[in-house]
Amino acid sequence: MDIVVCVKRVPLTEEVDLVIDEQKKGIKKDQLAFILNDWDNYAIEEAIILKEKYGGTVVAITVGNEDDEEVLRRSLAMGADRAIRVEVSDISRFDSLGISKILSCVVKDLPCDLVFTGVLADDDNCGIVGIMMAENLNMNHANMVTAIEIEDGKARVTSELEGGLGEISLIDLPALITIQTGINEPRYVSILGIRKAAKKELKIMNLADLGISDEELSPKTIIEEVYLPPETEGAQMLTGDPDKIASDFIEILTKKGVME
Amino acid sequence: MSEIFVIVEHRLGEIRDITFEMLWKAGELAQKLSYTVTTIILGHELNSIVDNISDRADKIIIFDDERLKNFNADIYKEILSGLIEESKPTLTLIGNTSWGMELAPCLSVKTGLPLATDCIDIMFKDDKFIAQRQMFNGKIFSNVSFAESKECLLTIRSGVFPKDKIGDRQAEIIQKDFPLTDIPLKKNFIEFVETAAGDVDISQAELLVSVGRGIGEEENISLIKELAEALGGVVSCSRPIVDKNWLPKHLQVGTSGKSVSPKVYIAVGISGAFQHMSGASGAGIIIAVNKDPKAPIFRTADYGIVDDLFKIVPVLKEKVLELKKG
Numbered sequence: 001m002d003i004v005v006c007v008k009r010v011p012l013t014e015e016v017d018l019v020i021d022e023q024k025k026g027i028k029k030d031q032l033a034f035i036l037n038d039w040d041n042y043a044i045e046e047a048i049i050l051k052e053k054y055g056g057t058v059v060a061i062t063v064g065n066e067d068d069e070e071v072l073r074r075s076l077a078m079g080a081d082r083a084i085r086v087e088v089s090d091i092s093r094f095d096s097l098g099i100s101k102i103l104s105c106v107v108k109d110l111p112c113d114l115v116f117t118g119v120l121a122d123d124d125n126c127g128i129v130g131i132m133m134a135e136n137l138n139m140n141h142a143n144m145v146t147a148i149e150i151e152d153g154k155a156r157v158t159s160e161l162e163g164g165l166g167e168i169s170l171i172d173l174p175a176l177i178t179i180q181t182g183i184n185e186p187r188y189v190s191i192l193g194i195r196k197a198a199k200k201e202l203k204i205m206n207l208a209d210l211g212i213s214d215e216e217l218s219p220k221t222i223i224e225e226v227y228l229p230p231e232t233e234g235a236q237m238l239t240g241d242p243d244k245i246a247s248d249f250i251e252i253l254t255k256k257g258v259m260e
Numbered sequence: 261m262s263e264i265f266v267i268v269e270h271r272l273g274e275i276r277d278i279t280f281e282m283l284w285k286a287g288e289l290a291q292k293l294s295y296t297v298t299t300i301i302l303g304h305e306l307n308s309i310v311d312n313i314s315d316r317a318d319k320i321i322i323f324d325d326e327r328l329k330n331f332n333a334d335i336y337k338e339i340l341s342g343l344i345e346e347s348k349p350t351l352t353l354i355g356n357t358s359w360g361m362e363l364a365p366c367l368s369v370k371t372g373l374p375l376a377t378d379c380i381d382i383m384f385k386d387d388k389f390i391a392q393r394q395m396f397n398g399k400i401f402s403n404v405s406f407a408e409s410k411e412c413l414l415t416i417r418s419g420v421f422p423k424d425k426i427g428d429r430q431a432e433i434i435q436k437d438f439p440l441t442d443i444p445l446k447k448n449f450i451e452f453v454e455t456a457a458g459d460v461d462i463s464q465a466e467l468l469v470s471v472g473r474g475i476g477e478e479e480n481i482s483l484i485k486e487l488a489e490a491l492g493g494v495v496s497c498s499r500p501i502v503d504k505n506w507l508p509k510h511l512q513v514g515t516s517g518k519s520v521s522p523k524v525y526i527a528v529g530i531s532g533a534f535q536h537m538s539g540a541s542g543a544g545i546i547i548a549v550n551k552d553p554k555a556p557i558f559r560t561a562d563y564g565i566v567d568d569l570f571k572i573v574p575v576l577k578e579k580v581l582e583l584k585k586g
């Protein structure tokens with residue numbers, strides 16, 4: 001079972017005041033901490049679980065700059081065999097279609113039974129790259145998958161639908177699957193583990209190696225402007241010391257008739 | 261005349277709400293811009309579905325065939341790309357649902373049309389369409405336009421537009437034959453499964469105390485259980501808590517969990533992602549506890565407490581218990 005997993009490094013935005021950049025095309029990232037996209041963490045774990053069961057290899061790929069290698073090293077520490085980074089200094093030049101084309105170009109030359117991506121990236125919240133890759137590569141696909149079983153060269157997958165419903169289907173391999181959170185319990189990665197994994201192969205390619213021209217990658221969707229959420233009335237804040245907050249809280253519940 | 265396509269989403273014989281919401285937005289744009297609205301239904305035994313929307317579109321194109329009984333992105337893609345090629349609709353609206361999120365990207369590559377996903381509004385400005393969407397889980401908004409193309413595909417977030425009828429239309433109904441000679445049966449539907457069965461029914465609770473990733477560790481959930489118990493309420497949660505197996509799936513609120521409608525919904529350590537909030541939109545009031553004053557949940561909650569939950573939750577519990585003792 002040879003599996004390729006696409007992983008992305010994304011900023012942590014909890015409890016920070018995001019600042020719009022001068023061009024109003026993105027946010028300032030120099031003060032932010034970064035992590036492996038949550039969905040991709042589950043995707044790597046799923047690949048490693050399958051490899052442990054059926055043998056084979058796991059290759060992690062990212063499109064990004066040198067800093068983005070951090071997520072590849074983490075993937076290697078989790079158990080991936082090799083990693084590939086496609087050098088792109090400024091990823092904001094591309095839209096999801098462009099990224100999907102770059103990734104597809106890498107994947108088409110790799111032996112693979114399965115390609116995993118996350119359902120969604122935590123930064124752009126697009127949810128596009130995975131299925132576009134499947135179409136670029138003319139590969140079978142399943143979306144938002146929460147369980148995978150391999151049987152006779154096919155994958156039996158559960159796709160998550162709305163309202164607590166799942167849809168089970170059978171797809172021929174090779175296939176591209178977008179992984180939903182909760183499919184497994186991603187393993188813990190220690191600093192030592194990351195250091196040990198430094199011995200594993202991390203290959204760097206550029207767009208010229210892949211034979212893709214800039215023209216092929218010109219974006220079809222264009223971010224005109226990004227901005228902070230428009231003001232809304234918002235919540236009425238309970239303030240003061242904890243005692244005061246607690247009394248206000250109880251008063252609200254009493255008014256609503258849920259406190260005897 | 262320019263045309264807007266709306267792809268009908270239905271499951272197990274019922275139209276999904278997102279279809280009505282897309283029809284509302286399509287109707288509004290069509291009124292303003294003098295466009296027409298065309299809906300496309302793929303499926304089998306579709307009469308009741310057609311009846312439900314015949315006064316909301318100018319044209320309904322129906323593909324009724326046994327082979328379309330279950331959703332299949334590849335078959336949908338083949339059929340829809342043919343129609344899009346033929347009619348060149350200015351906009352094609354698809355639900356940003358589990359199915360739509362699989363269909364739209366492959367349809368975009370197949371037709372070569374640009375795609376903006378999870379749109380919360382569509383505007384027409386300076387002679388071009390702009391899609392409004394969110395990034396960074398709602399902390400940033402963005403306006404997206406489409407290069408060089410007169411046509412585009414948009415997937416629409418559930419719950420942002422009304423389900424009401426807008427304008428008065430009488431649809432011309434066009435039945436079409438299944439156009440594909442060779443079906444790309446790359447994926448075979450087996451069955452639907454219920455993934456959120458359980459003993460407690462949070463959709464019936466009057467008071468929910470809901471816990472999110474802010475709780476940090478599994479053992480801290482007892483803090484939330486104690487508060488719920490003191491209040492005589494029921495515990496529910498956001499998705500990451502279920503993903504980590506800290507609480508069972510049937511306690512999850514949101515698009516992929518349950519919709520709830522308590523009198524009071526207390527959200528503790530929950531950021532307020534729309535996939536979560538859409539499940540809580542039926543609540544009488546929402547009280548949010550979060551230490552990040554910029555957390556999106558404070559935009560939709562009625563009352564907010566900006567504090568570390570580990571400081572405030574024990575105080576809330578003590579006060580409630582004190583009061584109950586009299």
Ligand SMILES: Cc1cc2nc3c(=O)[nH]c(=O)nc-3n(C[C@H](O)[C@H](O)[C@H](O)COP(=O)(O)OP(=O)(O)OC[C@H]3O[C@@H](n4cnc5c(N)ncnc54)[C@H](O)[C@@H]3O)c2cc1C
Pocket residue numbers: 014015119120144471472473474475497498499500501512513514515516517518528529530531532533534535536539549550551552555567568569570
């Ligand atoms: C297709 C799809 C379907 C989904 N369906 C659902 C669904 O049904 N239900 C659902 O909930 N999600 C769903 N999600 C996930 C959703 O997008 C969010 O990722 C999720 O809701 C986030 O959960 P959270 O708010 O608990 O965690 P986070 O977003 O991580 O938020 C944690 C919050 O806790 C706060 N916090 C941290 N520490 C403290 C502290 N000590 N005191 C107070 N506050 C603190 C932080 O400021 C933060 O705001 C879905 C996603 C997708 C893509």
Ligand SMILES: Nc1ncnc2c1ncn2[C@@H]1O[C@H](COP(=O)(O)O)[C@@H](O)[C@H]1O
Pocket residue numbers: 006007008037039040061062063064091096099103116117118119120121122124125126127128129130
């Ligand atoms: N720059 C990238 N490098 C590698 N994988 C990516 C990249 N961008 C997106 N992906 C993959 O595509 C998935 C969906 O991303 P998106 O379509 O941007 O929401 C992510 O979970 C990743 O698996």
